[in-house]
Amino acid sequence: MNNDFTDVIVVGNGIMGALISRKLSDAGLSILVIEESAPCAGSSGRCDGDILSQTKTNKFSMELTAWCVNAYREMEAELDTDLKFDQNGSLMFVTDPDLVATNEDRVRELANVGIHAEALTGDECRDIEPRLGPVVAGGVYCESDGAIYPPGVVAANTRSARGNGVRYAFGERATELLTSRGRVCGVRTDRGEYSASTVVNAMGVWAPELRVTGFPELPIKPRQGILVVTERFAPGVGVNLLEAAYVTNKKKDDFSDTPSFAFLAEPTMDGNMLLGSMRRFAGFDLEVKIEWVAEIVRRAAEILPDIVNVSVIRSFAGLRPWTPDHRPFVGESPEHRGYFVAAGHEGDGIALAPATAEIVVSQILNAAADPIIVQAGREFGVERLFA
Numbered sequence: 001m002n003n004d005f006t007d008v009i010v011v012g013n014g015i016m017g018a019l020i021s022r023k024l025s026d027a028g029l030s031i032l033v034i035e036e037s038a039p040c041a042g043s044s045g046r047c048d049g050d051i052l053s054q055t056k057t058n059k060f061s062m063e064l065t066a067w068c069v070n071a072y073r074e075m076e077a078e079l080d081t082d083l084k085f086d087q088n089g090s091l092m093f094v095t096d097p098d099l100v101a102t103n104e105d106r107v108r109e110l111a112n113v114g115i116h117a118e119a120l121t122g123d124e125c126r127d128i129e130p131r132l133g134p135v136v137a138g139g140v141y142c143e144s145d146g147a148i149y150p151p152g153v154v155a156a157n158t159r160s161a162r163g164n165g166v167r168y169a170f171g172e173r174a175t176e177l178l179t180s181r182g183r184v185c186g187v188r189t190d191r192g193e194y195s196a197s198t199v200v201n202a203m204g205v206w207a208p209e210l211r212v213t214g215f216p217e218l219p220i221k222p223r224q225g226i227l228v229v230t231e232r233f234a235p236g237v238g239v240n241l242l243e244a245a246y247v248t249n250k251k252k253d254d255f256s257d258t259p260s261f262a263f264l265a266e267p268t269m270d271g272n273m274l275l276g277s278m279r280r281f282a283g284f285d286l287e288v289k290i291e292w293v294a295e296i297v298r299r300a301a302e303i304l305p306d307i308v309n310v311s312v313i314r315s316f317a318g319l320r321p322w323t324p325d326h327r328p329f330v331g332e333s334p335e336h337r338g339y340f341v342a343a344g345h346e347g348d349g350i351a352l353a354p355a356t357a358e359i360v361v362s363q364i365l366n367a368a369a370d371p372i373i374v375q376a377g378r379e380f381g382v383e384r385l386f387a
């Protein structure tokens with residue numbers, strides 16, 4: 001056993017681990033981060049960075065995403081860093097004219113939580129994004145939505161945490177939670193043991209791999225996605241685009257390794273564009289098949305006919321940490337005092353990372369939190385695994 005006692009061990013340095021360790025160290029706690037690989041080596045380095053209130057399907061999720069938008073702005077000020085958070089809006093469109101009327105419902109739902117959005121005709125969509133083709137029949141424009149650069153967020157929080165004295169064990173694999181009489185006392189790794197009274201499992205799709213005696217198996221499954229990256233082009237697409245079918249595709253749990261697609265395009269601040277999206281359950285497979293890239297490009301050419309001469313420069317796969325009830329697991333185990341989980345955010349982990357960190361940090365410090373964070377702590381709590 002390594003005898004250096006640490007207040008909190010955070011396992012994993014993706015976006016959850018990076019934000020949690022930075023915030024806990026801001027509060028003066030001593031922290032050790034154990035990361036099997038390098039910072040951002042998991043899903044947070046293999047994704048895009050959309051933060052979209054309008055893709056959420058209930059009042060609570062819309063409000064929580066809006067809270068995170070503000071939290072990212074505050075984070076930029078706290079860290080004195082440009083996190084490349086571009087609030088360039090989102091335009092979620094339909095191609096079926098019969099569905100245009102449904103856009104009014106979304107605008108009303110967003111208005112109920114104080115988010116301004118507009119229902120647009122096809123031509124009004126093209127006024128906002130002139131590259132959109134005639135296939136777009138109408139849409140909803142939400143100006144406060146945007147996208148961030150996830151590796152930059154992880155790097156800025158890690159740099160700040162290191163400045164606060166956080167220690168890192170990179171290249172070390174946590175294998176088991178150590179407990180004594182129902183309380184956490186440390187972590188075993190492939191190199192040794194570390195003692196701490198609090199441990200946070202921020203291992204993303206690998207969260208179920210930490211052995212914890214008496215804790216139900218975390219039902220988190222990897223759900224593959226691929227992204228296709230274009231070269232820079234100008235004038236670029238100015239707004240985050242996605243088809244309304246994206247929302248239903250995300251909620252469809254067919255457990256098939258046959259990919260399902262829904263169009264999404266995220267312009268980067270450097271002038272490239274990320275094209276998606278694809279979902280597929282295939283274990284930890286990170287393969288990218290050329291026919292999947294071709295399908296994403298074919299659909300992009302239909303929606304944005306004007307970009308057919310823009311080249312694809314690369315593509316890559318990542319894994320979304322899916323859960324059966326589409327809610328992450330965030331909070332303390334009722335049966336293991338000091339053991340916290342912060343994992344299972346599927347395709348919303350970048351958007352929800354600030355709220356996740358706030359739940360975990362407020363619970364560890366026993367500090368007051370905004371009502372929406374308290375509600376999120378209840379909605380996402382791990383108690384539901386013990387029911």
Ligand SMILES: Cc1cc2nc3c(=O)[nH]c(=O)nc-3n(C[C@H](O)[C@H](O)[C@H](O)COP(=O)(O)OP(=O)(O)OC[C@H]3O[C@@H](n4cnc5c(N)ncnc54)[C@H](O)[C@@H]3O)c2cc1C
Pocket residue numbers: 011012013014015016017034035036037038039040041042043044045046047048049050051172173174175202203204205206207209224225226227317318319320321342343344345346347348349350351352
């Ligand atoms: C294609 C794609 C597009 C996406 N787009 C978006 C988007 O637009 N907006 C959005 O909000 N979300 C998006 N997501 C989802 C988002 O990427 C994830 O929800 C988020 O990155 C999860 O972060 P995390 O910190 O929980 O996990 P990770 O980033 O995977 O971090 C977990 C870390 O734990 C480490 N680890 C694992 N096992 C161990 C161990 N035994 N010991 C020590 N360390 C360990 C890993 O190396 C890794 O670094 C997308 C995902 C994909 C795949």
